[in-house]
Amino acid sequence: MNIIIIGAGPAGIVAAINAKNENNNVILIEKNDRIGKKLLATGNGRCNYTNLNLSEKNYSSPDFVKDTLKEFNNYDLINYFKVLGLESTIDGNRVYPITLKANSVLNILMYWLNKKKIDIRTNTEVLEIKKDKKGFEVVTNEGVLKSKVVIAAFGAKSMPASGSDGRSFEILKELGLKITELKPALTQLKLESKYLKHLKGTKVIGKVKLFEKDKKVDERFGEILFTDYGISGPPILDLSVNISKDNFIEVPIINNVDEKTIEMLYSRYYMFPDFSLEEYLMGIVDKKFIHYIIDSLNLDKKIAMNMISMSDFEKILEILLKSRFKVLGTMGFKNSQVTRGGVDLSEVNSYNYSCKKIEDLYIIGEALNIDGDCGGYNLQFAFSCGYRLGRILSEK
Incomplete structure (x- = not known):
């Protein structure tokens, strides 16, 4: 089964690692010249990836995130990185890689992407998604890719220098999905x-x-x-x-x-x-x-x-x-860490992130209209839904 993941950020990378098995061919698409560019900027370059005081109340849509956090919480994420080979450290309630370097997180994730032989396509921008009875055609600047499953894991509109400029939402609009108003969040x-x-x-x-x-x-x-x-x-x-x-x-x-x-x-x-x-x-x-x-x-x-x-x-x-x-x-989207707005949550099933209108289309991470408080909550949600969806698709 071909799985195409659009966006090689935290959610997309972890979804790829966990979805990959002997029956799945996972293609990870990134329009930048490297993956995880936005991840490197988190926590002032230290990557505050979760918080010991984690609750659904830390998010703009607590009811939607409740199941996600219940199945993969902060301690699950800390242990997940430990199993991958990365140790953590704590400053107050904020959890960081023990190196206090975001590139340590990215390097570990890249190691597992390579180990699992994930097909990574950088400098590849998605221009259109077509759906028929046979599956999806993903039209890119490098050609057309076909797949059974598509995961939208692109960033929203914050930090456009990292590649998140909001244009990907137009592709989902053309598929008939409702996109809410986009506003900068976590900014000065x-x-x-x-x-x-x-x-x-x-x-x-x-x-x-x-x-x-x-x-x-x-x-x-x-x-x-x-x-x-x-x-x-x-x-x-x-x-x-x-x-x-x-x-x-x-x-x-x-x-x-x-x-x-x-x-x-x-x-x-x-x-x-x-x-x-x-x-x-x-x-x-x-x-x-x-x-x-x-x-x-x-x-x-x-x-x-x-x-x-x-x-x-x-x-x-x-x-x-x-x-x-x-x-x-x-200070606007240029300086904001996350975006409020995205795919309207009424379009998505919270138990597995599947699109209600389009079979085998999944939406995770910052592409959803969910944002969390400052302190590692947004990365936690991105990693959590990437992990859960990857496991769901692997077992499927």
């Missing part, structure tokens, strides 16, 4: 503020809240990084998909704000009456934040704390705990 935010160049490189650990006008639409916790264009960090990436119009964010500029923080700030106000405002702030925030606070409130950095009125002090508290910045937008 552009902010409006004259202080960004000054704040560039400052970090704070805390809760960031996203508002649309006066309505809170999302909140996340983690390390927040200010940049010359706006703001980044895992919590920012997680809420970026919810950006619309009239958004602003609210962030603390003191690390790890809790119920004792306000008490601490008032206590310092009374403990250090002779401190200047600059000296008061120096012990609680990054030095770069001091200019931002003083200039925003039009205060004198040399003014003594006992000369600051309670109303002005409360304004200082407000900016320390709830700094607000207008959101101009996201």
Whole structure:
């Protein structure tokens, strides 16, 4: 049985390895000049491939991913790589290859592709898919390939430099499949503020809240990084998909704000009456934040704390705990790690990823309208559905 897999990313590669047996001829098609190009960029080149805190709640469509994660979870994936020959290591809850190199993951996968004699076709772009009673004809820039089974495992629209430009969805549209709106997810935010160049490189650990006008639409916790264009960090990436119009964010500029923080700030106000405002702030925030606070409130950095009125002090508290910045937008698909949108999930059976309209067409990974949180969740899903589908087809 011929199986053609379109897209040699995480889902496609693992599907190929697990689908291949003595009765299957697996052809892995990749339009780039090498496979796994996008995989090499994950986790800042370290490949954070799963997370110890794995749950269906980490995904945009929890009901759809539930069976997948139940059958092949994070510990199954860690053990799978161990069986393939790759050891892992943990940083917090994030799981990486022990080498902390994404190319170690790709090298192991390439070893097994070669060992199983998978037919890999690089520099090959799919132009059209035709279906008749005999099977599929996959039209490429290198000619026409025939198969019994086709697996759509291409990337969506994020990181177009890796080959994911969204054009493959047009091929599925021509087959009659519904494609949802594509939006960048897990990307940085552009902010409006004259202080960004000054704040560039400052970090704070805390809760960031996203508002649309006066309505809170999302909140996340983690390390927040200010940049010359706006703001980044895992919590920012997680809420970026919810950006619309009239958004602003609210962030603390003191690390790890809790119920004792306000008490601490008032206590310092009374403990250090002779401190200047600059000296008061120096012990609680990054030095770069001091200019931002003083200039925003039009205060004198040399003014003594006992000369600051309670109303002005409360304004200082407000900016320390709830700094607000207008959101101009996201950094777009070019900088996004994943895409929200893709093949509508109503078109696909969740138990085996088969297309409901077209027999023997399967859709996995980022081609589906599923995206996960920052922290290895998207790679976990890609590997999980690739593994499950490969096993299903191997047994079939």
